[in-house]
Amino acid sequence: xxxxxxxxxxSAQIVDNSITFSSSCxxxxxxxxxxxxxxxxxxxxxxxxxxxxxxxxxxxxxxxTQLSDVKLIGDSLNVKFxxxxxxxxxxLQWIRDNCGPSIPTLPFLWGKKLFEDVEVKKYFSYEDxxxxxxxxxxxYENFIKYGIAFVSDTPVSKEATVNVCERVGVIAxxxxxxxxxxxxxxDSFADTAYTTSALRAHNxxxxxxxxxxxxxxHCLKHDGEGGRSLFxxxxxxxxxxxxxxxxxxxxxxxxxxxxxxxxxxxxxLKNITPVFTFCSDGKSLKRLCYNDYDRSIHQNLTSKEHxxxxxxLKKLAEIVQCPSSEVFVKLTPGTVCFIDNWRVMHGRESxxxxxxxxGAYLTRSDYLSRAAQLD
Numbered sequence: 095x096x097x098x099x100x101x102x103x104x105s106a107q108i109v110d111n112s113i114t115f116s117s118s119c120x121x122x123x124x125x126x127x128x129x130x131x132x133x134x135x136x137x138x139x140x141x142x143x144x145x146x147x148x149x150x151x152x153x154x155x156x157x158x159t160q161l162s163d164v165k166l167i168g169d170s171l172n173v174k175f176x177x178x179x180x181x182x183x184x185x186l187q188w189i190r191d192n193c194g195p196s197i198p199t200l201p202f203l204w205g206k207k208l209f210e211d212v213e214v215k216k217y218f219s220y221e222d223x224x225x226x227x228x229x230x231x232x233x234y235e236n237f238i239k240y241g242i243a244f245v246s247d248t249p250v251s252k253e254a255t256v257n258v259c260e261r262v263g264v265i266a267x268x269x270x271x272x273x274x275x276x277x278x279x280x281d282s283f284a285d286t287a288y289t290t291s292a293l294r295a296h297n298x299x300x301x302x303x304x305x306x307x308x309x310x311x312h313c314l315k316h317d318g319e320g321g322r323s324l325f326x327x328x329x330x331x332x333x334x335x336x337x338x339x340x341x342x343x344x345x346x347x348x349x350x351x352x353x354x355x356x357x358x359x360x361x362x363l364k365n366i367t368p369v370f371t372f373c374s375d376g377k378s379l380k381r382l383c384y385n386d387y388d389r390s391i392h393q394n395l396t397s398k399e400h401x402x403x404x405x406x407l408k409k410l411a412e413i414v415q416c417p418s419s420e421v422f423v424k425l426t427p428g429t430v431c432f433i434d435n436w437r438v439m440h441g442r443e444s445x446x447x448x449x450x451x452x453g454a455y456l457t458r459s460d461y462l463s464r465a466a467q468l469d
């Protein structure tokens with residue numbers, strides 16, 4: 095819940111059809127335009143506060159609406175518009191939260207050394223996650239910051255794995271099912287994950303129009319050797335690439351890549367996207383799609399674009415596969431690992447013996463929604 099602050103010694107004035115505030119107050123860096131305020135009237139005729147839904151028809155808004163009056167009453171700003179009959183009140187806290195400059199929450203980028211030095215590999219107990227909202231809140235904060243989190247002392251079963259997944263978010267249905275069991279002995283899926291071979295770091299479901307947001311692993315059993323899980327912070331690698339080769343970063347941000355998953359007679363899943371996609375500001379990384387196993391041969395590029403793409407891809411691969419980027423963790427029964435599939439890549443060492451993994455995907459929007467409700 096956001097803290098409501100008292101706003102004292104404030105004066106407001108209309109400048110160029112926007113409202114500005116005195117330089118000595120908490121709103122000194124805020125500028126609220128007439129059109130923005132008109133579009134965001136919060137009364138019952140314009141806004142349904144139950145579900146936070148906008149009721150205003152954009153056709154009813156005069157693009158040239160003028161601020162005809164403004165006054166401060168307590169902790170509220172009251173405004174009159176030239177095209178709306180009633181005086182409208184806005185809480186000053188709302189003005190500050192929605193009209194001031196936003197401060198983005200930046201992810202903490204990590205390679206092998208920082209992963210070991212900083213509290214990235216943090217464990218939350220199953221019982222605490224299941225029973226304490228404070229622990230769940232800490233889990234979300236850690237996960238959003240680092241892109242990875244672990245739940246320890248989980249009962250070693252598919253049912254318990256599903257329970258903790260459903261506590262954190264909503265399990266996404268995929269062509270693998272809801273929660274699924276992965277073993278090298280299962281040949282029902284034409285996928286390299288269902289082998290004993292090593293897997294290089296990659297993101298999953300790049301062949302979906304919107305790759306699934308969270309991936310979950312719980313090793314239920316391993317009676318052999320090898321099989322350590324590999325984790326790489328893709329945003330860390332992207333930042334390194336941009337520092338050392340801005341041109342390569344640009345190519346992987348603009349050139350289209352097709353990813354495909356084919357199960358004969360069952361599925362042909364395809365998606366075309368650059369390796370890097372960005373948030374609405376055009377600068378902050380939003381998602382990484384990096385998977386050489388699922389990258390298709392069909393790319394409608396010129397010869398020069400092919401060279402640019404493969405040169406950039408090779409530079410990125412050198413960073414991803416550098417020992418300073420790679421973190422290996424031996425997952426043991428009882429430890430559930432959650433990773434942000436839009437950011438953190440995963441892989442594994444080769445192994446022998448029977449290795450049983452319970453896995454699931456979670457929808458991104460739902461876990462972010464639950465995290466926001468605990469904020």
